[in-house]
Amino acid sequence: MLAKPRADLKPNTYEFETLPLVSPSGFREYDARWLYPEQINLVGIQALGLGLGTLIREMGVKPAIAVGHDYRSYSSSIKHALTIGLMAAGCEVHDIGLALSPVAYFSQFALDVPCVAMVTASHNENGWTGVKMGAQRPLTFGPDEMTRLKEIVLAGAYKEVSGGKYIHVPDMAQRYIADLTDRAKIKRKLRVVAACGNGTAGAFAPKVLEGIGCEVIPLDCELDYTFPRYNPNPEDMEMLHALRDKVLAEGADVGLGFDGDGDRCGVVDNTGEEIFADKVGVMLARDLSARHANAQFVVDVKSTGLFLTDPVLIANGAKTDYWKTGHSYIKRRAHELKALVGFEKSGHYFFNPPIGRGYDDGLVSAIAICDMLDRNPTRSMSDLREALPKTWGSPTMSPYCPDEVKYDVVERMVKLFSDMDAKGEKLVGQKIRSVVTVNGVRVTVEDGTWGLVRASSNKPGLVVVVESPASEANMRKMFEEIDGRLSANPEVGEYDQKI
Numbered sequence: 471m472l473a474k475p476r477a478d479l480k481p482n483t484y485e486f487e488t489l490p491l492v493s494p495s496g497f498r499e500y501d502a503r504w505l506y507p508e509q510i511n512l513v514g515i516q517a518l519g520l521g522l523g524t525l526i527r528e529m530g531v532k533p534a535i536a537v538g539h540d541y542r543s544y545s546s547s548i549k550h551a552l553t554i555g556l557m558a559a560g561c562e563v564h565d566i567g568l569a570l571s572p573v574a575y576f577s578q579f580a581l582d583v584p585c586v587a588m589v590t591a592s593h594n595e596n597g598w599t600g601v602k603m604g605a606q607r608p609l610t611f612g613p614d615e616m617t618r619l620k621e622i623v624l625a626g627a628y629k630e631v632s633g634g635k636y637i638h639v640p641d642m643a644q645r646y647i648a649d650l651t652d653r654a655k656i657k658r659k660l661r662v663v664a665a666c667g668n669g670t671a672g673a674f675a676p677k678v679l680e681g682i683g684c685e686v687i688p689l690d691c692e693l694d695y696t697f698p699r700y701n702p703n704p705e706d707m708e709m710l711h712a713l714r715d716k717v718l719a720e721g722a723d724v725g726l727g728f729d730g731d732g733d734r735c736g737v738v739d740n741t742g743e744e745i746f747a748d749k750v751g752v753m754l755a756r757d758l759s760a761r762h763a764n765a766q767f768v769v770d771v772k773s774t775g776l777f778l779t780d781p782v783l784i785a786n787g788a789k790t791d792y793w794k795t796g797h798s799y800i801k802r803r804a805h806e807l808k809a810l811v812g813f814e815k816s817g818h819y820f821f822n823p824p825i826g827r828g829y830d831d832g833l834v835s836a837i838a839i840c841d842m843l844d845r846n847p848t849r850s851m852s853d854l855r856e857a858l859p860k861t862w863g864s865p866t867m868s869p870y871c872p873d874e875v876k877y878d879v880v881e882r883m884v885k886l887f888s889d890m891d892a893k894g895e896k897l898v899g900q901k902i903r904s905v906v907t908v909n910g911v912r913v914t915v916e917d918g919t920w921g922l923v924r925a926s927s928n929k930p931g932l933v934v935v936v937e938s939p940a941s942e943a944n945m946r947k948m949f950e951e952i953d954g955r956l957s958a959n960p961e962v963g964e965y966d967q968k969i
Contacts, residue, residue, distance in 0.1 A: 474626030519555020538569030560631030570732030651681030667702025704736025
């Protein structure tokens with residue numbers, strides 16, 4: 471039986487080569503991430519696989535799992551160590567090789583297996599590794615499953631079972647690309663810059679976009695795990711600026727940027743304007759709700775209020791549910807409500823049938839954007855952006871707040887705004903229209919101006935976002951109201967940035 475993991479092993483020792491090193495901090499809300507080998511070694515990865523296989527059996531799920539890895543110097547080795555642990559737990563492992571996260575999710579359907587483990591650190595710097603996991607396609611693990619997995623692994627409570635099996639799958643990348651491109655080609659001659667930041671998406675995105683009929687201008691599509699130019703992260707301004715410059719230099723119709731494991735897509739329009747993911751979501755919601763009557767959407771609480779106030783969406787009969795921030799939460803909520811799409815401000819989009827299979831796929835998002843442009847042959851991407859109602863919004867701001875008290879501070883804010891609403895008190899001189907408390911508190915007043923306070927899920931801090939469809943002045947007033955109330959809490963410190 472594999473030993474119970476430790477967190478104090480040092481490299482270049484006998485113990486490091488024979489015992490599992492697993493830092494508890496690597497278990498996150500939706501996945502697992504560690505610095506390798508400082509925080510986890512190969513024996514620790516083996517323990518993770520054994521724990522995951524134990525959890526799969528505990529959940530009553532068939533122990534058959536698709537496993538893939540991203541393009542980093544050590545990812546293949548980590549996948550093989552994970553596979554050994556899974557097989558020791560009696561799992562049937564289908565090795566799909568080098569893949570994007572959505573390729574791994576697709577393989578669950580293509581191979582008819584219920585479980586997935588994708589070795590990737592997404593856009594994190596080289597030196598990081600991680601695993602995205604699921605046992606109920608198309609869903610991935612959330613906090614409950616990750617907490618239980620952490621308990622099993624750290625306690626060494628895994629169970630070895632005989633009968634493990636290894637199956638090599640040599641053609642999953644080709645099957646995935648064929649699945650996305652087996653369709654009518656777009657009629658419009660679109661020139662598309664595909665930026666991949668030298669991440670794994672470079673092996674997939676150009677082929678898929680060419681396959682649907684686009685003229686592709688590649689940008690940093692060569693695989694290079696050192697990420698020599700910038701990390702492949704479509705929320706990172708360095709990547710977006712490089713994409714903007716290429717779009718303008720080439721006179722392209724649109725620029726599409728993909729993150730390291732291919733589950734997100736960033737957008738730059740034909741004028742070089744970087745469009746935030748929630749606004750792209752509104753554009754897609756307009757396009758899709760015109761084709762699907764009474765379309766249901768799910769968005770996270772950080773997203774623009776236009777999903778509720780946009781006159782086109784209202785006229786199309788679209789309905790939108792605001793839910794907890796986090797790709798696992800949005801994916802699950804969109805699945806539960808049978809929503810057409812779930813949009814998260816970070817760029818994770820979840821297209822359900824008939825468009826997608828419910829998991830986040832940056833290339834499915836890219837295809838939806840190209841289809842939207844194809845259905846609007848006389849309008850540019852900037853035309854569609856400018857057609858949205860004007861809003862004034864803040865960046866995501868994060869005042870410091872210690873982990874041990876940040877949720878208490880948020881609960882005080884929930885109570886404060888809920889009490890104001892119950893008493894009919896005004897905020898920024900207006901009546902409160904709604905108070906949404908599914909993830910912190912999002913308070914909206916009569917003219918649609920809103921503010922959000924929630925706890926950060928990955929660092930000691932809070933998350934503050936404000937937006938107004940009425941004026942910049944009202945947006946700033948909302949921030950001043952929230953900031954004033956937060957400042958009354960001595961635990962709240964300096965912001966990383968302010969409007």
